[in-house]
Amino acid sequence: MHAIRAAHAFDGSRFLPGGATVLIEGDRIVSVESGRVALPAGVEVAEHAGTVLPGLIDCHTHVVADCTFGGLERTGGMTDEDIDAVIVESLRAHASAGVTTVRDLGDIRYRTLAFRDVPGLPRVVASGPPITTPDGHCHFLGGAVGGMLDADLRAAVSERAERGVDVVKVMASGGFATPGTDQLGAQFTAAELAVLVDQAHRAGLPLVAHAHSLAAMENASAAGVDGIEHFTGLSTAQGSHIDDDFLQQVARRGLFVDLTMGNDRSLHALMPAPPPPLAELMTRFGVSSFDDFYVSRIGELARLREHGVRLIAGVDSGMGPTKRHGNLWRTVGEMVEGGYLAAEALAAATSVAAQACGLAAEVGRLAPGHAADVLVVDGDLSQDLTTLSAPRAVLVNGVPAQLAPQ
Ligand SMILES: [Zn+2]
Numbered sequence: 001m002h003a004i005r006a007a008h009a010f011d012g013s014r015f016l017p018g019g020a021t022v023l024i025e026g027d028r029i030v031s032v033e034s035g036r037v038a039l040p041a042g043v044e045v046a047e048h049a050g051t052v053l054p055g056l057i058d059c060h061t062h063v064v065a066d067c068t069f070g071g072l073e074r075t076g077g078m079t080d081e082d083i084d085a086v087i088v089e090s091l092r093a094h095a096s097a098g099v100t101t102v103r104d105l106g107d108i109r110y111r112t113l114a115f116r117d118v119p120g121l122p123r124v125v126a127s128g129p130p131i132t133t134p135d136g137h138c139h140f141l142g143g144a145v146g147g148m149l150d151a152d153l154r155a156a157v158s159e160r161a162e163r164g165v166d167v168v169k170v171m172a173s174g175g176f177a178t179p180g181t182d183q184l185g186a187q188f189t190a191a192e193l194a195v196l197v198d199q200a201h202r203a204g205l206p207l208v209a210h211a212h213s214l215a216a217m218e219n220a221s222a223a224g225v226d227g228i229e230h231f232t233g234l235s236t237a238q239g240s241h242i243d244d245d246f247l248q249q250v251a252r253r254g255l256f257v258d259l260t261m262g263n264d265r266s267l268h269a270l271m272p273a274p275p276p277p278l279a280e281l282m283t284r285f286g287v288s289s290f291d292d293f294y295v296s297r298i299g300e301l302a303r304l305r306e307h308g309v310r311l312i313a314g315v316d317s318g319m320g321p322t323k324r325h326g327n328l329w330r331t332v333g334e335m336v337e338g339g340y341l342a343a344e345a346l347a348a349a350t351s352v353a354a355q356a357c358g359l360a361a362e363v364g365r366l367a368p369g370h371a372a373d374v375l376v377v378d379g380d381l382s383q384d385l386t387t388l389s390a391p392r393a394v395l396v397n398g399v400p401a402q403l404a405p406q
Contacts, residue, residue, distance in 0.1 A: 001025045002044045004393070005036065006052035008380045012351035012365030014343055015382045020052055021045075024372040027397035032366045050392060051381040053346065054364050055100025055122075055373035057353035058328040060229055060260050060314030063090040063115070063124070064107045069272055069320045072177060075108045076140050083111050090318060090325040091121040095401035097326030098391040100373035101364075103314070103357050105169045105208065105229065106130045108141045113164060120402040123373075125357045127169040130210065131156045131196065133187045137175035137210065153192060154199045161203035166358065168200040170225075172209040173216035176275060177319065184234050184277055186215045193223030206358060208256070214242065221249060227256035227356055229314070232297075234278070239285035240293065242300075247307040256356040257309050259301075260316035262331035263294060267322045301338025311335070312356045313349035329388040342382055372398035 002024055009020035011032060018035035023043070039045060065072040066086050075083055094102055103125040104112045110128040117123060129143030136144060146152045160168055172188055174181025181187070188196070193209065200207040208227035209220035214235040220228050228250070233242035250257060268291045274282065287293045304311055313331040317323050328349060335345035354364025363373050376393040394401040 001030065001040065002046070003039055004046050004048065004052055004374060004376060006048040006050055006376060008051040008382065009034070009366065010051060010053040010343065010346050010381055011367065012054045013347050020366065022052060022366055022374060024374070024395070024398050027372055027399075029366060029368055029370050029372050029374075031368050046393065048376050048392060050376055050378040050387065052366070052374060052376050053381065054350045054366050055375045055394065055396065056098050056328050056349045057101040057103070057313065057357060057364060058094060058099050058315055058317055059103045059256075059258050059312045059353050059356055060105050060316050061090070061094070061102045061325065062106050062316070062318040063087045063102065063104050063112055063325070065318030066090070067318055067321055067324050072106070072138070072319065073140050080109065080111060083108065084114075087112060087115050088121070089404070091115060091118070091124070092402050092404040093325035094122045094317075094328075095120070095394055095396065096391070096403040097329060098375040098377070098388065098394055099326060099328050100375070100394065100396045100401070101125065101354070101357060101359065103167065105167075105210070106138060106141060110163050110165075120396055120399050122396060122401075123363070125166045125359070127167045128160050128163055128165045130169040130171050132171040136187045137171040137173070137178045137181045139178070148192060150195050153195045157196055157199035157203065161205060165205065168196065168205050168207040170196055170207060170209050172211040172220050173213040175210060175212065176278070179275055183212045183275065184215075184236055184281070185213055186219050188219065190219040190222040193219055193225065197224045214238070214246075217242075218246065221246070221253060221255065225255065227258065227312075229258050230260050230316075231257050234281065236281065239281055239287070240296070244303075244307065247303060247309055251308040251310070254310060256312050256352075257304065258312045258314040258356075259297060260314050261294075261297065261334050262313070262315035262317070262327040263322040264324065264327060264330070265291065265294065265322075268294065270321055298334050298338045301335060301340065305338070305340055305344070310352060311348050312353045332388055333385050336385060342385060345385075346381065
């Protein structure tokens with residue numbers, strides 16, 4: 001047994017007064033006590049002046065993608081060995097930034113599934129290749145359905161279930177990484193999505209939908225999906241706007257919503273030009289740059305909070321230099337910038353994220369019986385979240401995380 005004692009503590013939902021002592025045996029947390037408590041003789045204690053908390057969870061990553069623009073598409077021309085090397089590098093980058101669980105929402109050839117439980121690397125909740133339409137968003141990952149008949153849709157889900165995925169991902173709208181797809185419209189009708197959801201649920205799997213357009217978000221919600229990724233709210237009539245009724249509906253249905261933010265905003269100038277339909281929309285609605293648009297999304301966070309939408313933290317990490325693996329800590333700061341309390345923002349990146357990943361009993365909390373996924377950072381996070389970017393210690397399943405080479 002060994003213990004971590006810190007002057008400040010966040011347990012996954014609240015800050016514990018007087019810090020905490022976390023007792024660990026093997027891969028499990030044995031106990032979590034507020035403040036300084038006596039420990040059994042012979043227990044080695046690591047003392048920290050900062051904050052101890054559960055390891056962070058990035059609910060939207062692509063570990064096969066190397067953080068260059070177009071990197072995800074280029075995996076099609078890579079060998080399995082090369083892809084596996086990128087996966088290891090990505091997971092080390094996550095671990096180095098305090099991320100101990102990732103939900104991977106799109107790989108190629110199911111490569112991530114072999115990396116779900118590598119000692120010292122973040123655990124992976126894996127979707128395999130996203131389900132998409134022929135020539136649809138990210139079709140180059142090999143996840144296009146064979147046709148749009150119910151049998152085709154069910155077969156797409158069954159293939160993934162047989163492969164042993166943890167979650168099913170569907171591209172409900174077009175996306176920016178696939179020029180020519182319809183980012184403002186829908187790739188599947190609500191009825192088609194409902195078939196996918198039904199087949200996933202029969203297999204005991206949650207289904208989450210990628211949706212930039214309002215139309216796709218509405219289809220996804222009507223179809224009974226478990227979560228919506230991006231949630232950009234694009235429509236030709238309203239630009240990027242989600243009305244109160246829809247937010248209310250999403251909150252009432254308990255959908256997990258992930259805005260996939262956490263960008264390194266200092267690199268926004270490197271972003272490729274938006275596709276023509278989006279550029280036209282931005283001009284029409286007076287949005288002068290992507291950076292402007294991004295800041296406006298942070299401004300919208302207060303409305304999600306007001307309506308009680310279940311927000312979770314995810315980056316879409318790997319999709320470019322602005323979205324590096326390990327950027328998750330940035331989403332926490334953005335939520336606070338948008339009006340969330342520090343504890344709420346940290347919960348979105350820990351306990352609530354764990355629920356979305358189907359791992360509520362396993363990770364996301366400092367609690368007895370949970371996996372010993374533990375993060376220590378400097379300072380008091382209840383007062384200052386900036387230190388979240390620089391972990392002092394990271395444990396995955398009770399062992400020190402494999403960090404990226406400095
Ligand atoms: Zn993605």
